[in-house]
Amino acid sequence: EVQLLESGGGLAQPGGSLRLSCAASGFSISAYGMSWVRQAPGKGLEWVSGISGSGDSTYYADSVKGRFTISRDNSKNTLYLQMNSLRADDTGVYYCARRYTYSTSWHPDAFNIWGQGTMVTVSS
């Protein structure tokens, strides 16, 4: 079964850091561009970051550029999101998501596989 499982969320202070992980099973993440999408409490969905299958190309929303870093370890079949200089408006559920198209490149796409999400709370 194709699955994504996020971990690493929790409480962080403003200005602090967290590292999220997303372990994939049932498929190889090296074959797909992958993304992180977040959802503030009671709000809509916001794409945060994307990465190619090789990890050579990375993309960020303006709201997180310079603060967040996406990476992947294909040998562990795991995607990561390093979040630094956290702010209160970074609070929300963070989902990893796989693009619909079978392609190692990253390009805007529909997302057909989603993890259950991990909650990040930024508060003092």
Add this chain to the structure above:
Amino acid sequence: DIVMTQSPDSLAVSLGERATINCKSSQSVLWRSNNKNYLAWYQQKPGQPPKLLIYWASTRESGVPDRFNGSGSDTDFTLTISSLQAEDVAVYFCQQYFSSPPFFGQGTKLEIK
């Protein structure tokens, strides 16, 4: 950025009746070289991740009931649930994937009247 705007924000429909959700993009999401609209629809139930329902504006994802239909082109799109079932209570989002960043609509909350 191509911004997506949904209407209405919330909707209450009787069981068995038709539900219609609209989505408008700030620019065209139609790629004329392949005549495809880069538009997807998702369903999100409380405590769950989004579920892909429709892609290319009108192609149903595998396993999605045929009461869910997507239509529209260019900048105006519609998700129609032909006969509302109790399990369709959810928030529905549209998303453009024509250009980066991929952008979601604000969501439409669908309830039973």
